[in-house]
Amino acid sequence: MSSTDTPPEEKLYASREPVFPRRVKGKFRNLKWIIMAITLGIYYLSPWIRWNRGPELPDQAILIDLAHRRFFFFWIEIWPHEFYFIAGLLIMAGLGLFLFTSAAGRVWCGYACPQTVWTDLFILVERWIEGDRNARLRLHRQKKWDFRKVRLRVVKYITWILIGLATGGAWVFYFTDAPTLLVDLVTGHAHPVAYLTMAILTATTVFFGAIAREQICIYACPWPRIQAAMMDEDTLVVGYRHWRGEPRGKHRKGAGAENLGDCIDCMACVNVCPMGIDIRDGQQLECITCALCIDACDEMMEKIGKPRGLIDYMALTDEPREISGQEPKPVWKHIFRPRTILYTVLWSGVGFALLFALFIRADIDMTVAPVRNPTYVMQSDGAIRNIYDLRLRNKHGETREFRVSVTGNDTLTVTLQDSDTDAGDTIPVNADEMRIVRAYVEAPAGSEPAMSDRTEFTFWVEDDVSNERVSVDSVFNGRGQ
């Protein structure tokens, strides 16, 4: 840009400029407080919700039981073979992010992202201890480490670390019974992995939320870059109405204030920004659209008697429209576009499919793995035997007797063998467990299945208590001709 003879000294590296966001009041700030309360509340409290599943199952409402490979969520229990539910939820989360980003820009970043929520919390704590922006700036610039500065800093860091500890602590509660673990943690009997996880999460929480803050969003997070691909000219972003605000300047009486725009250059929008940017420079990758500058500017506009919305949620297409004096497009028209409708349809499609799968799944389950080495065994009387490994799953909270039968050909009979003992056709399966049993299906000598290549038949498993039945199709291999 500069055309001077001596090139300006090029700085390859620059230290971080600390950001001291000022306190702000307003509707978006209130919304952010509410979302913070809800998200933190869910995170910290949900491991403590109890849910009765019977004597043999854990009573924690949300539990990721890695040792037994189960995921409990209130009345839902996910087994490893049902991991597609998790995959489906992740797909929904992805599509949901597409939807929200294309409709309203980086709302995830601005309101719900843990980085934003925890940073907000850490800044709140900082403000409580050290005071608002000006006090914090003074403290920062004060070279001398007197008693007051030391005291404030020590109290602040201890509080931060306690928050980090609570965060790491809450995390481990999701993986084992929370009340038991809390007692173990306090008495020092918990597994070392629990302490290690807590230590790592405490450190990362404090580092990310309290120290690195906006630098995570700017340098570490890939999401801001990906979002650019999902935004278009109708996407709502936080913008500055420069056609209304410029030329900016202090409104002094008799100093040509009538020629100035609405922006009084009070720097309120800059001072409240947790990312340390000036929204009036236009759309920037640093902007997480937390909308705090909107609150700050609205407050100021109210004070000087101008209409709100100098800084506001708007879309790129609004700019030429408003400059030419047209009515701005209503918000719902920005949001309801073919693109967002498509995302909504896809999102709810996956959601309904998952719900459907959830409601039709049975409480007992079976998978059949034919043993095809060899394809068949001839018995001494000429009968042909096929061997199958059955995986019987009992999702009930109590032990159930499973009865296995075969249909499809009257000559076929089935016998279960449980590790060297003949178990007949019924076998008990413990509560919430999978049991592998070997099933021998036999066709008598000379019968049609024994003499043909392939005979299709069906395995049935029935729970004697609920009479619930599940079937799996399989194939019987005979001698062939």
Place this chain on the structure above:
Amino acid sequence: MSNKKDVETTGHSWDGIEELNNPLPRWWLYTFYLCIIWGIAYTIAMPAWPLVKGATTGMLGWSTRAEVADKIASFEEMNAAVNAELAAADITAIEVGSDVHNYGVNMGAAVFRANCSQCHGSGAAGNKGYPNLLDNDWLWGGTIDEVAYTVQHGVRNETDEARYSEMPKFGADELLTDEEIDQAVAFAMSLSDPEGDGTNLVGGTYDLELAAAGAEVFEINCASCHGEDGTGDIYQGAPNLTDAIWLYGGDHDTVYETVYYARFGVMPAWGQRLSQAEVNAAALYVHQLGGGQ
């Protein structure tokens, strides 16, 4: 709080989009230095630099081989107790479902794959001349102790304890005339033909008249081992001729070959090569494959 308009650009511009030349964060530079220091320290601590022979071993002396050896040693130490229990156990008294049984079956599966599958097949279904271990027909007995004995001492090998029997070469040694052999073959095949229609259980065909004439030849020459009813004798390893299991084949030509030249299937005495625990494990594994008695 820098004003973006003051940021240097690289002078590159595409479609009006200028490439800014923002300075990198200082901490990024320190991270970079830290990585270099870490890298150097790592190559000193861990095996890293290739030399003409081998590589530097690193100050920590870590190696993948040593780690594997440690793991194997620790597994062996963990298994030592149950291994000793399995080796010392009375194999008929091992309770199904007990830890020793589970351990033995799993260990036996590994022993089987390494030592037995070459002849009996990876699925234990055998082959011509090598018995199928999945069915309910056993030459030398299918109870757990008989199976264990067979594994331990083998069949028709050079050891004294091996299971031994020898079928005469009725044709090659001219013990029977050609006609008698034809009759004996037909009669032997008729034993596994409950319907008596000239086709036995495995589809082999024979002459009904020859078979009728062969009863006497069989009684004189074969019944001493195979039994008068032809159901065999596990104490001599004489096959049951009335069932559908034919080790070498139940068609006419194969049965004729068997009677003419006899068979002499051999199995090594695995007790000489395997530990007692491994022998017991292999027996437990084979016994639970579906045919055990």
